[in-house]
Amino acid sequence: MQQNRAPPPRYPEQLTIALLGKKIHIKNVIGNLILNDPSCFDSKSDTLVKGENISFSVINTPDLCDAEYPNPDQRIIDFMAFSHPGLDLFILVVDPENAQEEKVVGQITKLQDVFGEQITKHLVVMSPDLQSLEALAHLEEVFNVPIVAPTDNLPIECRTWCPVGHSFVYEYKDYSQGVVLRRKAAIEKSRAKNNWGSEDTDATSQATLQHNSAPAPPISTSVLAAPDRWFNIVLLGLTGTGKSSSANTILNTGGSKQDITPFRSEASSIPVTSHCEFRFMTKPFGIPVRLVDTPDFFHEDLRDPEAHIEECRKYCQRGQCVVLLVLQLGRFTDGERGILLKLEKRLGWKIREETVLLLTHGDDLRGDLVKHVETHPQLKSIAEMCSxxxxxxxxKILDNKQVTELVKKIPNYKKRFPKIARKEESGCQLS
Ligand SMILES: Nc1nc2c(ncn2[C@@H]2O[C@H](COP(=O)(O)OP(=O)(O)OP(=O)(O)O)[C@@H](O)[C@H]2O)c(=O)[nH]1
Ligand SMILES: [Mg+2]
Structure with missing residues (x-):
């Protein structure tokens, strides 16, 4: 028997997220992951459905970008009515069958046409398929949108993708606000008539609404092919030590940088990198690698350092990363005293187990690096902590060999980079 339930209240911190894309079952899985409820979305038909918990309101949409469907305009108006006056995040869910670049670019362009250019500031492209992510990685720069895999951490990540303090508000370019508001009123009337949780009997919209405000059991991500299988190379250190330059040296390995924008690096009296940034690389390492450049977390000019550290923690997880602790050769500052311990405290684990001390300005090195380290007590004590x-x-030079040699110092490198280990055994460099 149907109960006459009132709609749950909207919580002040609740974020509204729309799931877009072509395959309903993947959108269902991702929606359930965000809501931490394995059964919230289980519809097999591509209709407009809303689910919510205390943190999120998730609108699962039919494919809004496919003009071949009947009533494409009505779908968009219904969606806008559902999410009026706007929302916090759009997630474009890409399935392996529809991961070709032209298709994804077509979808993003269509979304820009319908909702305005600004949509990309609130857009994330998500695919559970590693190959699709690799193929689409460069679009991250083209549209300035994150291209990511869904992980167990999705609810937290969704919050980090939402621009702080401002939601996306509709511009009403192709569809007038009046039309959207009338549709909203009609849906609400129909919903009130049919009670919460029932099918909307309005055949034009095929809209259904379901609510979930009950506490939910944890969900397994096993249905998702690849939670986050990128191996992370995370560069940490104080400002001006050469983190971004070193990241570019790695990016350049085997001439692989041509189609990837380098990290910004320059001589400056103020910090240059102001937030965590990453680039994807696959070729030279033989495994998918996410190269993560970071700001100086301890610099007084860095606004909201905790948010940046939180962001860094996502990539800096035990077993899934190596840390390159970057220091400039010949310059040891007060701030670098105890830096490894300070970083461990902030990141929450003994990163020393997975850290390589990376000294930049190797062009200034006279003689042997080990001897240099041993004769500088401050350096020696950090080096000791990282075995x-x-x-x-x-x-300042292009040299694959220095990257190969670095990789060989990464703990368990033979297991982690079998391709490099094999090349090394046969005397080849990274290419
Ligand atoms: N000669 C020489 N200069 C270097 C080397 N590595 C970095 N630099 C220079 O050092 C300066 C700072 O380098 P960045 O890579 O921007 O430093 P960063 O650590 O990313 O600095 P923030 O982004 O401010 O935290 C730049 O002018 C680089 O060109 C090196 O190996 N040799
Ligand atoms: Mg930098």
Whole structure:
């Protein structure tokens, strides 16, 4: 028997997220992951459905970008009515069958046409398929949108993708606000008539609404092919030490940088990198690698350092990363005293187990690196904590060998980078 339930209240911190894309079953899984409820979305038909918990209101949409469907305009108006006056995040869910670049670019362009250029500031492209992510990685720069895999951490990540303090509000370019508001009123009337949780009997919209405000059991991500299988190379250190330059040296390995924008790096009296940034690389390492450049977390000019550290923690997880602790050769500042301990405290684990001390300005090195480290007590004590995994980069030259040698110092490198280990055994460099 149907109960006459009132709609749950809207919580002040609740974010509204729309799931867009072609395959209903993947959108269902991602929606359930965000809501932490394995059964909220289970419809097999591509209709407009809403689910919510205390943190999120998730609108699962039919494919809004496919003009071949009947009533394409009505779908968009219904969606706008459902989410009026706007929302916080759009997630474009890409399935392997529809991961070709032209299709994804077509979808993003269509969304820009319908909702305005600004949509990309509130857009994330998500695919559970690793190959699709690799193929689409460069679109991250083209549209300036994150291209990501869904992980167990999705609810937290969704919050980080939502621009702080401002939601996306509709511009009403092709559809007038009056039309949307009339549709909203009609849906609400129909909903009141049919009670919560029932099918909307209005055949034009095929809209259904379901609510979930009950506490939910945890969900397994096993249905998702690839939670986050990228191996992360995370560069940490104080400002001006050469983190971004070193990241570019790695990015350049085997001439692979041509189609990837380098990290910004320059001589400056103020910090240059102001937030965590990453680039994807696959070729030279033989495994998918996310190269993560970071700001100086301890710099007084960095606004909201905790948010940046939180962002970094996503990539800096035990077993899934190596940390390159970057220091400039010949310059040891007060701020670098105890830096490894300070980072461990902020990141919440003994990163020293997965850290290589990376000294930049290798062009200034006279003689042997090990000797240099041993004769500088401050450096020596950091090196000792990382089991003497030390390496020097000269970021002023193009040299794959220095990257190969660095990789060989990464703990368990043979297991982690079997392709490089094999090449190494046969005497080849990274290419
Ligand atoms: N000669 C020489 N200069 C280097 C080397 N590595 C970095 N630099 C220079 O050092 C300066 C700072 O480098 P960045 O990579 O921007 O430093 P960062 O650590 O990213 O700095 P923030 O983004 O401010 O945290 C730049 O002018 C680089 O060109 C190196 O190996 N040799
Ligand atoms: Mg930088």
């Amino acid at each position: 003497f995994r030390c390496h020097a980069f000269n970021n």
